[in-house]
Amino acid sequence: MIKSLLIANRGEIACRVIRTARKLGIRTIAVYSDADAQALHVREADEAVHIGPSAARESYLVGERILAAAAQTGAEAIHPGYGFLSENSAFAQSVIDAGLVWVGPNPASIDAMGLKDAAKKLMAQAGVPVTPGYMGENQDPDHLAAEAAKIGYPVLIKAVAGGGGKGMRLVENPDAFTDALASCQREAAASFGNDHVLIEKYILSPRHIEVQVFGDKHGNVVHLFERDCSLQRRHQKVIEEAPAPGMDAATRAELCASAVRAAKAVDYVGAGTIEFIADGSEGLRADRIWFMEMNTRLQVEHPVTEEITGVDLVEWQLRVASGEPIPVSQDDLGIDGWAMEARLYAEDPAKGFLPSIGKLELLQFGESEGGRIDTGVYEGAEVSPFYDPMIAKVIAWGQDREEARERLSDMLSDSAVWPVKTNASFLVKALEHPDFVAGTVDTGLIGRDGEAMAQVPQPSTEMLEAAAAALVPAYGTPGLRLNAAPVRKAWFLLDGQEIEIAIGEGSDDPAESVLVTEQGQAWQLTPWRREGVHGAAAGSGAILAPMPGKVIAVEVEAGQTVIAGQKLLTLEAMKMEHTLTAPFDGVVAELNAAAGQQVQVEALLARIEEAAKEPA
Incomplete structure (x- = not known):
């Protein structure tokens, strides 16, 4: 058995390999880029070597740096994980030529x-x-079009060196073939340095x-x-x-x-x-x-x-x-039995599955009998923009398919991540889709019904009532009740809609905001306005980040008196500046922003309280 192993990868697969190597008594060596200096795989390995800047092309994809790290640490073998250099035959040969064991x-x-x-x-x-298809050397467009006609439409044009969905085009009819071929070849050349394609019969189901x-x-x-x-x-x-x-x-x-x-x-x-x-x-x-x-x-x-x-x-x-x-x-x-795995990503389904980056201030995975979590991050870690945004693989085993499906759905529903967005609720909806439940899924299911799955759910009325109870002050003197408890109210803004929630009792120590999770989705709820101790509606004046961005200017200080419309701070996001202003006359009761700070969407940047009115 090999005695020392360098893992030429990062994230959850590096952690996965380290876990088994440790069980076998093998010394493990991690490699890391600038962005991964505090990564979980670095923390878990017996030794770690810095191999370059954050961009993968300057670190994890540079075989010479991997080999240098192996020589520096006396590694006996190299495990490539998946992705990066795992299917690079030249790198595999260089490992063997260096006298090392190639685990592949x-x-x-x-x-x-x-x-x-x-x-x-x-x-x-x-x-x-x-x-059925054409895999010949003749790449002349007219010849390829003729071969496609022989195969019969629809056909799939695929880059011979492709992978990961790149260099692939579905062509429904002959009129669309020429443009689709040119587009596929351009993408193949840019992604793989090889523009040769093959043509396959497209399978309808x-x-x-x-x-x-x-x-x-x-x-x-x-x-x-x-x-x-x-x-x-x-x-x-x-x-x-x-x-x-x-x-x-x-x-x-x-x-x-x-x-x-x-x-x-x-x-x-x-x-x-x-x-x-x-x-x-x-x-x-x-x-x-x-x-x-x-x-x-x-x-x-x-x-x-x-x-x-x-x-x-x-x-x-x-x-x-x-x-x-x-x-x-x-x-x-x-x-x-049966097993299912879902890929939990730091991405926002409501915004076209754009990656969501930032600090994982809250990271909790749902648990279940037969459950397993493979992850490469921890609570407090950063999701960087440099790599695949996978947070974890959530796996569930059951005696049969339905038990595995229910357990996986429960694990995802009970997961809580904040402020980074995830696809957890999307995955839950996919697991509950009638076709998936029936086991009749084909590869086009999400293409047909994915828009509905990607819609962000709203918290249930029960969850909003619980949040309101934590955010609204209790009525009068604790313990004093006259007849029925008075009805209290809080108003939340969700997707621009004001939602009124009535509750019977409030909290003796109300919070300014509360984080709630449900069906794999997380919300930081701050009341838009709420009833005060004596029943009058008081504005909360929560100033929330409309999107992820950078605070470039703060114009006020905590405790400062402001008037409606006064500039509070400026946020730079999507290469544009967004000015956030006071919603009414009041006082800056809370200020959580500083110039240069990166913030996530819906982060509470400031809170304005209405100024106390003089008695008549």
Whole structure:
């Protein structure tokens, strides 16, 4: 077994690898950029080495710096995680040439599966079914248009070196082909340095089914069954599950046997995934499932396979890289229960899923029996703009699919993140969509119904009443009641709408604002106005940041008297300046902003209280 391991990655996958390495008694070395100096993977590793500026192209993607860190720390092996350099065959070869153990497949295997067209030809030769299409060398637009016509519309144009949804265009009819081809080639050239494309028949009811395979250096290859990753947004996976709903034993056996043939065709070593596309219009059938591509690395969604098989795939990676055989035979592997994974991102579904950056002032994950959280952040950490904004992978296991689905929904609903926005409520809605509940999801579901899922929910009346009770002063002398308790009120502004909430009793020690969470969504509620002790309506004058930005000027001080319309502070956001003013005459009762400060949307910047009126 290797004794020391450098993880050439960051975030939750680095933490995931460290966790298993520690269990095996392996010394771990993290690498980090400027932005990740306080990151969780740096804190958890036995040692950490700084490798450059925040931008990945100047740190995590610079192989020479990774190798230098390995030499500096005496690392024996390098684990690439996923993304970054994990499928870079030149980097893998440089690790091997440096005399280090590469925890991954042979560079030749990476190359064999790196180009989609070459991989499909190889798979066809190995007896693996491939999607009907054109994978030839002739890239003349007229020739490609003719091939598309032979295949029959709709077709999918795909960059041969593509991935992650880039370099891909759906073409519905011949009139749209020329423009779509040019656009795809431009994106492919810019993203991958290769503008060659292939053309595939577009499957009208597509499901994304993939098989986890594993090989060792002794010629053994096994599969660990399938995953369904059909719930996608713009070709990016959203929720994954294992096994695949609707998969019968005979279809599973044929599909997994194809995956093993595919891995053996490239002498595969380590963890890999064979991705298939299935025509789900008539259920899952072996003659309607075709090879799509191979990912020559550990997948983001590997935990669902671990949960149903009881296998630690990272442990297998480390043992196989150390020269050990796969510890079990195919007959020893089976499926136990059901597992689902959701990718919890720092993004705002209501604003087109734009990344939401900033400090995680509150970070709480929902818990459940059979639940698991894989994360690379902690409460108080910063979500930076430099990397993928994943907060965590939320995983749930159950005895059956419905139990796993309910547990995952509960975990997401009970999660609380603030002030960074997340897609938690979007994920809950996806899990509760009738098609997902029925197990009949295809890859177009979010494209059809995603707008409704992305709508931000409002807090329930019960939640608003609880918030109002915490924010509104109690009536009169504590303990004194005359007849029924008087009705108190608070008014909240939500999405520009004033909502009136009536309560029976208030708090003896009212707060200025309260943070509430429900269905995975968080709100910091500050009353727009509220009833005072003697029943008169008093303005709260909460001055909230309308969007994330930077405070560039503060014009007032705490305790200062102001008049309606007076400038309080200026916020710079989206390259524009926004002036925030006093809503009425009063006093600056609270000031939480300073010039140069970065603030999140709805942050309480200041609060104006109405000036006390002189008695008549």
